[in-house]
Amino acid sequence: MTSLMGKARCPDVTQRYGGLDAAAVDSILRRVASLAAALFDAPVATVAVTGTDGAWFRTTHGSDRVAGPGFAPELWGRTLLPDHSGTAGDTSTRARTVIGRPIHSELGIRFCVAAPVVTAGGERLGTIQVLDTRPRKATDRQMSALEDLSTLLVDELELRLSVSGTVATERRMRKDAERLARTLQRTLLPPALPEVPGLGVAASYHNASAEDVGGDFYDLFPLNDGRWGFFLGDVCGKGAEAAALTSLARYTLRAAAIYDPDPCAVLANLDTVLKGEYQGDDPRYCTAVFGVLQPEGGGSFAVTLAGGGHPPALALRADGAVHPVSTKGGQLIGLLPDPHFVTATLRLAAGETLLLYTDGLTEARTETRAMLGEAGLIAHLSAIRPRGSGALLTAIDELLGRLGAGVTDDTALLALSVPSPRNEPTAQELQ
Structure with a gap:
């Protein structure tokens, strides 16, 4: 079987199908040619299409000798395809016997039947043709089956076109959803964290899905008395409803802290x-x-935390030790009739960092x-001892990147650190 799919001078099926995958169309046409030959028990079958240069074979089953560019115009120029002026000579959609005498002395073809390939809208694509060197007659049943094969070819091409269009639409919608999600996500997080004198601050957000708006949130802001408030949390669900809840939670926490900064009260x-x-x-x-x-003398900070059903913060000490700051017993916010919240206090000194994270990590x-778990995270940080x-x-x-597909939920991170004095080596540097 010979295929001219992809040859330089071979035109596309039509402009309508030009966007389809060439290999997929080629596979369809090969199967059609093979079935047509089997239907008539003939040695050669072809599928031809129209193009700017006249009729060109797209696929040939059985003989390479009929695939040459000079043969198609001779056979089809006066029958089922448009002539060279672009006018269709025969507008019938029925299969028919085209010749009953030799038309190509070299090949000695004595039998040829053809069925036009026409779209439902009347667009002529080309023909399916069956050739033989034996003079014979086709039965009505064979001719009817050839017409059905032509219809099936159009249906298959249309199905591929529909699927291709659906996939393209889904891709556009997915890109639009991703852009919307990114835009909405940015509105739910502070554009930048403020500078706190004597404190290093960093935050990041990792989306598990580019199409969904996550429900994790964080913030850092000044209070009225020289102290600083901060929070990190995770709402239930995804999408627009989670985004609405995230926005409400974030602005409520800020407003409540200005009124009464006691963490449990907030x-x-x-x-x-x-x-x-x-x-x-x-x-x-x-x-x-x-x-x-609360800033303290010597550059350190006193920290008071309250937890409501959230994973414990981690304190990374100057000597490289990593300790959880437990608020165990703190209950979910917004669900229980009378939830209990738990406080914890600690002091951040030079070279020490406080890490808050959501459970996606x-x-x-x-x-x-x-699961990585709290113990796995502590072991990892203890081993690398970041400053x-x-x-x-x-x-x-980098850890989340290595875990790859193992990360299935969004992760928000907020880190607060007291820098080490420049003239004092850190515990890591002393190792």
Whole structure:
């Protein structure tokens, strides 16, 4: 079987099908030619198409000798295809016997039947033709079957065209959804974190899906008395509803902290707002950690945290040790009738960092398909001992990249670090 698909002078099937995959169309035409030959028990069958240069064979089954460019115009120029002026000579859609005498002395063809390939809209694509050197007659049943084969060819091409269009539309919609998700996600997070004197600050957000708006959030902002408030949380769900809940939670936390910066009071205020906004059988809830930074002498900071059902923060000490800051017992925000929130305090000194994260990090799967977990995260950070908030988030970014498909949920990160004195070596540098 010979195929001219992709040859330099071979035109596309028509402009209508020009966007289809060439290999896929070629495969269809080969099958049609093979079936046509089997239908008539003939040695040669071809599928020809029209083009700017007249009729050209697209696919030939059985003989390479009929695939030459000079043969098609001789056979079809006066029958089923448009003539060289572009006018269709025969507009019938029925299969017919084209010749009953030799028309090509070299090949000695004595039998040829053909069926036009016509779209439902009347667009002439070309023909299916069956050739033989034996003079004989085709039966009505064979001719009817050849017409059916022509119809099936058009149906297959149209189906491919429809699928191709659907796929293209889905790709455009996916790109639009991704752009919308990125834009909406940016509105739910602070465009930049403020500079806190004497403190290194870094944050990052990892989307598990480019098409969905995540529900993780964080922020850092000044309070009225020289202290700083910060929080990180995770709302239930994805998409537009999660985005609305994220926006409500973020702005409620900021407003509540200005009114009363006590961490437990801030979380309780958010709990009240969520219950008032989302009532009935479809409650909305979140987990969160809220903290207050109090600058102290010597460049250190006192930190007070309150947790509501959220994973514990991690304190990375100057000696390389990593300790969880437990708020175990803190309950989900917006779900329970009278939730309990738990506080914890710590001091951040020179060379120390506080890390807040959402559970997309610890629930990521490792190569063994086990969750990374809190213990795995602590072991990883203890081994690499990153210095400062920027280095810490870079290390976690690299970890998430290595986990790849094991990361199935969004991850928000917020790191606060007290820089080491420039003239004092860190514990890592002393190793």
